[in-house]
Amino acid sequence: MKGKLLQYKKDFQADLDKVTDFRSLVEIKNKYLSRKRGLLTMALKDVPLLPLEERPEVGRLANEVKGFMEKELNLHQRKLEAEAEARRIREARIDVTIPGRLPPMGGLHPIMLVKEEIEKIFLELGYTIEDGPDIETDYYNFVALNFPKDHPARDSQATFLINDELLLRTQTSPVQVRVMEKKPPPIRIIVPGRCFRRDWDITHTPNFFQMEGLVVDEGITLGDLKGTLEYFVRKLFGKETKARFRPSFFPFTEPSAEVDISCFHCGGKGCRLCKNSGWIEILGAGMVHPNVFEVVGYDPEKYSGFAWGLGIDRVALLLYGIEDARLFYENDLRFLQQFR
Ligand code: DAH
Numbered sequence: 001m002k003g004k005l006l007q008y009k010k011d012f013q014a015d016l017d018k019v020t021d022f023r024s025l026v027e028i029k030n031k032y033l034s035r036k037r038g039l040l041t042m043a044l045k046d047v048p049l050l051p052l053e054e055r056p057e058v059g060r061l062a063n064e065v066k067g068f069m070e071k072e073l074n075l076h077q078r079k080l081e082a083e084a085e086a087r088r089i090r091e092a093r094i095d096v097t098i099p100g101r102l103p104p105m106g107g108l109h110p111i112m113l114v115k116e117e118i119e120k121i122f123l124e125l126g127y128t129i130e131d132g133p134d135i136e137t138d139y140y141n142f143v144a145l146n147f148p149k150d151h152p153a154r155d156s157q158a159t160f161l162i163n164d165e166l167l168l169r170t171q172t173s174p175v176q177v178r179v180m181e182k183k184p185p186p187i188r189i190i191v192p193g194r195c196f197r198r199d200w201d202i203t204h205t206p207n208f209f210q211m212e213g214l215v216v217d218e219g220i221t222l223g224d225l226k227g228t229l230e231y232f233v234r235k236l237f238g239k240e241t242k243a244r245f246r247p248s249f250f251p252f253t254e255p256s257a258e259v260d261i262s263c264f265h266c267g268g269k270g271c272r273l274c275k276n277s278g279w280i281e282i283l284g285a286g287m288v289h290p291n292v293f294e295v296v297g298y299d300p301e302k303y304s305g306f307a308w309g310l311g312i313d314r315v316a317l318l319l320y321g322i323e324d325a326r327l328f329y330e331n332d333l334r335f336l337q338q339f340r
Pocket of ligand 1: 170171172173212213250253283284285286306307308309310
């Protein structure tokens, strides 16, 4: 009987050493100490059957083994509980080194980026920004700018007509007239804005943006126009960029010019961007026509001025190397996200 008890103690110890979870711990407890079928419980029941003189010693040993098992089971249970708690804490810990998840962020449209870039250049020179309506009258868009009714120059601006009187402005130039009507010289303004023409191809969209410039004062000369635009193109396209003035025609300027810049891509040697000419056309310009001054009540004998107009979309196409202007208006995020 004593041997059996000591064997149970040994077996119990071996069993316990293998325990790694609460379930097997309960199984062992039942195996040895269950009230009905526990090995030790059953052995204790046999004690009264022993010869009288053996009973006290065996009884004591049995109780000692039982106490040992209970104590060990308890210790082991606490060990398992501590491990479970440690695991729980470990798994719940916040890893502060994981990179954050950024909420999706918007960005400026490439045309707005270019617009702001140009505005910055002229604001630094002391210009102010003016603005006019997208829906314009035939008078401001054409007549006041010296485009008489039935003048062929109107054909070059495929116009969205609303009725006989109203249209979607085809250019930002009408704002020249609106501003001059409101205040006397000196005038030094830029006018960024939306324009509309019935065009749809790889370089033209029905909605596009222009930037207009106007300077009026006493003694303004073609030299001022040239110097201003040369400064502007160096700022926008790079220090090495040169400007070239070609004679042209606009009804509201005289003389008029088209301005090319030396290709900022190949430096003038000739490439795909400048179609091998070394030059890229970027704007129209000229000295304000006396007829326009008459319309706004300025004395053309006293004042002179220069004006220029540029397609912001076109500059954005060139600067970013974009092949199709229609991409600007499709709102495809794969395109737009490249400019963030
Ligand atoms: N408004 C003209 C256009 O849309 C561009 C332009 C040319 C504007 C010459 C000007 C200018 O102010 O002086 O084609």
